[in-house]
Amino acid sequence: MSGSFYVTTPIYYVNDAPHIGHAYTTVHADVLARWRRLHGDDVLFLTGTDEHGLKIQRAAEERGLTPLEWADTTSARFREAWALIDISNDDFIRTTEPRHRVAVQAFLQQVYDNGFIELATYEGLYCVACEAYYVDDDLVDGLCPIHQRPVESVSEENYFFQLSKFEQPLIEHYEANPEAVQPESKRNEVLGFLRQGLRDFSMSRTSISWGIPLPWDPAHVTYVWYDALINYATAVGFGADPDQFEYRWPVQYHVLAKDILRFHAVYWPAMLMAAGLPLPEHVFAHGYLLVGGEKMSKTSLNNIAPADLVPEFGSDGFRYHFVTDLHFGQDGDFSYEGMVARYNADLANNFGNLASRVLNMAVTYCGGVVPDARAEGPLVAHAAIALDAYESALGELKFDDGFGAVWQLIRDANGYIEDSQPWKTHKAGDAAVTAAVLGDCLEALRIVALLASPLIPRAASALWTRLGLTGAPEDARLPDAAVWGAVATTGNAVEKGESLFPRIDVP
């Protein structure tokens, strides 16, 4: 074991149905988690659902349900979506769980005891849909700038979190730890935001009941964002299991979309400082997934769910597209045509066909038995280069570069086959040369399967089995297992099998 590796997605608000924007975040976190598991890390990969707040309360009322009944229904849809695309989360947290109430109350008490929460009266213009206050300048024609609906003048006695006290500490933290917010462009945004100055914010509500009561004043419930962020601590035993918390904390990676960067890079670290806890090592904010150039959202007609695409592309095809065909960190445009083109080119033609031709030749030319592995050969250097590039790229969450290196090895192997023409050496009766070439290709496939397994686990596992390898790619350990000839494969039984990725023909 290389120690704990704790990675999270945001908890998704259950008022939304899961769509490919959520999946975009979640698949990336999953690939990261799987990649670290391959290194022997003791990974904790957390996702979940955010279930408090006025919007949930109202949505439930409209349906004649209790808030929890409504949350049960929608939370389940997220679990189903993640199962569909092979998300390997180790835990799924719901903010309505008892363990979360325990952690939130412990966290709040700690911050309160440290003197960073105070009672004050707040008067302002409130948008019910946002659950947020606005000042006149924010409004557009007197309406909420987000929902275009009237705001209400509200006076409320609230507890305030003294965010302003953390302005300088946060600036110093991000200047001293440039890797803490990635990519760099997002770090600049965070620093720019911090330098504008921070205001204390209200972190309790008396107007609603669907939430977690403050331990020292149960008439107030915790504001939904304050509650939600603490989920990351809840899941590792904050307030309940000190040993586990000590072992897991802090988080290595919070993976999230750019719209909630501020909560994770400003509010959350400030809350942790206030509680006297270490800060997350990395917050990675990726760009939006656009459809036809428009932001994916629940109100968009372009809303697309994983279940709309998986039947045609498969879980692996779905995962492959969202990780490699878009540049993580920037906004990316989704298109069905682009997805089909990439699937056919990379998965069917390059990867799938390489496996198909090599396995077929191994069966027909070598009797289905893996030949002796050669310590030297034209592909050895290519495989080493691929591994090196893969490891360093994934270490920086450059997923497209990392898997691009694997696909380069696939191209190298296809090229090697053309150069050596094993079908000709076989017809010429030169069994030794034929076996040597195919032995090299089978070894290259083994390495490809291993390196690709975090991204396309089903195909990688299927290929692994067809190569006559025991277990699954997940059992291997990087980087050693991806070194040429790391595993004795001579004599393993090879089987051809069905196409790993059948071509998709669009009319």
Next chain:
RNA sequence: GGCGGGAUAGCUCAGUUGGCUAGAGCGCACGGCUCAUAAUCGUGAGGUCGAGGGUUCGAACCCCUCUCCCGCUACCA
């Protein structure tokens, strides 16, 4: 308004501290091969590197001006 990031082949993008004929993938064209999922391999097509000016022996990369696009500027992944 303020701060920040962009503008490079049909498309999506790479281009380290300025330096040989500006690169990759996809798409396209032509050619080869036939083991393979009409897959694969090779070659090519020639993009005023947004516009103008400057620095330099030399700039896509540095400076100035301009045009256009985008992000953040306190709560939808």
